[in-house]
Amino acid sequence: MSYYEPFSRKYRPKTFEEIIGQESVVKTLKNAIKLGRIANAYIFAGSRGLGKTTISRILTKCLNCETGITDKPCGKCENCLEIDKGSFPDMYEIDAASNRGIDDIRNIKENVNYAPIKGRYKVYIIDEAHMLTREAFNALLKTLEEPPPHNIFILATTELHKIPDTIRSRCQTFIFKPPNKSQIVEYLKRICEKERLNYEKNALEILADASEGGMRDSASLLDQATVFSEGKITVESVEKMLGFIPSSIIDKFLISLKENKIKDLILVVEKVEKSGFDLNIFWKQIVDKIQEILINLSLDRADKYFSKEELKKLIYIQTVFSKAIGEAKSFQSPKHIYQLAILKLKYIPNIISIKELIEKGISINAPIDTKIKEKVDKGNIVKESLLESDKKKLSIDDILKKIKSEVGGVVFSILKNSKIEEREDNYTIFIDKKQLEFIDINGIKGYFPKPIKIEVVEKNQDKRLKKRNETVEKIRDLFKGKIISERYNEK
Ligand SMILES: Nc1ncnc2c1ncn2[C@@H]1O[C@H](COP(=O)(O)OP(=O)(O)O)[C@@H](O)[C@H]1O
Ligand SMILES: [Mg+2]
Ligand SMILES: [Zn+2]
Numbered sequence: 001m002s003y004y005e006p007f008s009r010k011y012r013p014k015t016f017e018e019i020i021g022q023e024s025v026v027k028t029l030k031n032a033i034k035l036g037r038i039a040n041a042y043i044f045a046g047s048r049g050l051g052k053t054t055i056s057r058i059l060t061k062c063l064n065c066e067t068g069i070t071d072k073p074c075g076k077c078e079n080c081l082e083i084d085k086g087s088f089p090d091m092y093e094i095d096a097a098s099n100r101g102i103d104d105i106r107n108i109k110e111n112v113n114y115a116p117i118k119g120r121y122k123v124y125i126i127d128e129a130h131m132l133t134r135e136a137f138n139a140l141l142k143t144l145e146e147p148p149p150h151n152i153f154i155l156a157t158t159e160l161h162k163i164p165d166t167i168r169s170r171c172q173t174f175i176f177k178p179p180n181k182s183q184i185v186e187y188l189k190r191i192c193e194k195e196r197l198n199y200e201k202n203a204l205e206i207l208a209d210a211s212e213g214g215m216r217d218s219a220s221l222l223d224q225a226t227v228f229s230e231g232k233i234t235v236e237s238v239e240k241m242l243g244f245i246p247s248s249i250i251d252k253f254l255i256s257l258k259e260n261k262i263k264d265l266i267l268v269v270e271k272v273e274k275s276g277f278d279l280n281i282f283w284k285q286i287v288d289k290i291q292e293i294l295i296n297l298s299l300d301r302a303d304k305y306f307s308k309e310e311l312k313k314l315i316y317i318q319t320v321f322s323k324a325i326g327e328a329k330s331f332q333s334p335k336h337i338y339q340l341a342i343l344k345l346k347y348i349p350n351i352i353s354i355k356e357l358i359e360k361g362i363s364i365n366a367p368i369d370t371k372i373k374e375k376v377d378k379g380n381i382v383k384e385s386l387l388e389s390d391k392k393k394l395s396i397d398d399i400l401k402k403i404k405s406e407v408g409g410v411v412f413s414i415l416k417n418s419k420i421e422e423r424e425d426n427y428t429i430f431i432d433k434k435q436l437e438f439i440d441i442n443g444i445k446g447y448f449p450k451p452i453k454i455e456v457v458e459k460n461q462d463k464r465l466k467k468r469n470e471t472v473e474k475i476r477d478l479f480k481g482k483i484i485s486e487r488y489n490e491k
Contacts, residue, residue, distance in 0.1 A: 020183050021177060022176055025044075028174070033062050043129070043172070045176065049216030064083065089118055090121065097128040181209065204222075243277070249268060262345060283325060287325060320345065324337050429452055
């Protein structure tokens with residue numbers, strides 16, 4: 001069986017020119033080489049797969065190429081070839097994650113006193129340097145303080161903050177930046193072209209998105225995609241490989257969302273599940289997409305699905321949808337949670353929160369129903385009502401049960417914890433001021449057989465008052481006294 005070399009290794013850049021991004025690192029190092037001002041210790045900091053090892057090796061070649069010290073190593077001499085292969089005797093690649101101790105650093109300390117075997121410089125590349133023990137750092141510090149000539153240290157780390165300041169102050173630090181999407185696409189395209197692979201550009205973009213930043217990850221995904229796709233790397237094959245839901249389905253969902261077609265939305269969820277896709281991935285894709293749309297609209301960018309007028313509605317949708325992600329985690333059937341979230345959209349047009357009403361100057365103590373009705377009628381919303389005869393028979397518990405199943409658990413639990421009184425001409429609900437904003441009054445009023453009236457209470461204050469009363473009572477008992485008058489400081 002022939003050995004298969006992963007793309008990420010096969011296409012490791014061999015010269016500074018092939019490095020994508022990291023411009024300031026490359027520029028500074030090239031200048032230092034040209035000016036003969038190489039530092040004896042560097043820190044290369046940044047997450048995985050950004051080119052820390054790659055650039056360390058290129059720098060090693062620059063210093064040891066048989067054509068002389070150069071920012072353009074030949075890549076053909078024995079030294080260059082050995083460095084590329086990782087077998088050059090003067091290049092030490094040390095993994096600090098498994099060689100963290102003082103002994104490992106002692107070995108280096110001894111070694112620095114010997115002349116290079118083949119090249120001009122010995123280069124020590126200490127990977128994951130932040131893993132070194134404190135003693136190891138101290139030992140290293142001594143070496144960095146009085147470095148014997150012709151030794152270069154490169155400390156590569158994904159966690160710069162864990163490198164002691166004493167070390168940092170003796171090194172020149174380079175921060176490696178994560179590549180942007182187009183840089184990753186460029187890198188993948190380069191590989192595809194060298195490998196003579198057929199690809200759709202959009203497919204590479206999906207891989208770039210999925211790689212979460214690092215070049216190496218993106219190359220590994222491309223590796224997978226070539227095996228998976230058999231022939232051509234297409235959007236469809238890549239989405240399938242990543243377990244993504246086909247764009248056509250997402251498209252259908254967003255269009256139905258725009259048109260408030262609740263039934264269609266419910267059916268899409270059914271279909272996604274039946275086709276064997278992971279519903280959680282589907283939902284996450286939808287939420288990500290809506291987020292993208294929200295940002296677009298807020299920045300006045302045109303969007304394919306929604307217009308700016310729909311921003312408010314979309315914010316509501318996003319609130320409901322993203323909440324469902326959390327709820328689905330602790331629920332056996334995510335499908336039910338997601339479909340419930342969709343059902344909640346029934347109430348979108350009716351959303352006038354009590355908070356908003358207060359802001360608009362409508363007294364909260366007046367029966368709200370008529371005022372809201374006006375607004376609702378203006379918006380041409382058909383009020384969903386129960387049959388009058390059915391309504392009459394309902395107990396408060398029945399009403400709440402219905403709200404629980406149709407509106408949702410949050411609203412239900414707020415109402416459950418609020419005092420509700422059935423009066424002759426209304427239901428009076430006493431709601432804690434803090435919970436007002438979570439209640440959409442239009443969403444619930446249809447469930448009550450009579451108009452509803454909201455009384456705002458401040459529960460916390462009640463508690464404080466009660467506590468104070470207890471204290472007062474204790475003092476009274478202690479002194480066997482009598483309370484003559486009571487005054488409260490509002491603050
Ligand atoms: N800036 C870059 N330009 C081009 N390819 C890169 C770059 N950074 C990383 N790569 C690719 O990713 C692979 C891993 O990079 P590496 O230098 O080992 O990352 P690090 O040491 O930062 O974890 C390389 O072999 C190369 O294929
Ligand atoms: Mg590395
Ligand atoms: Zn060379």
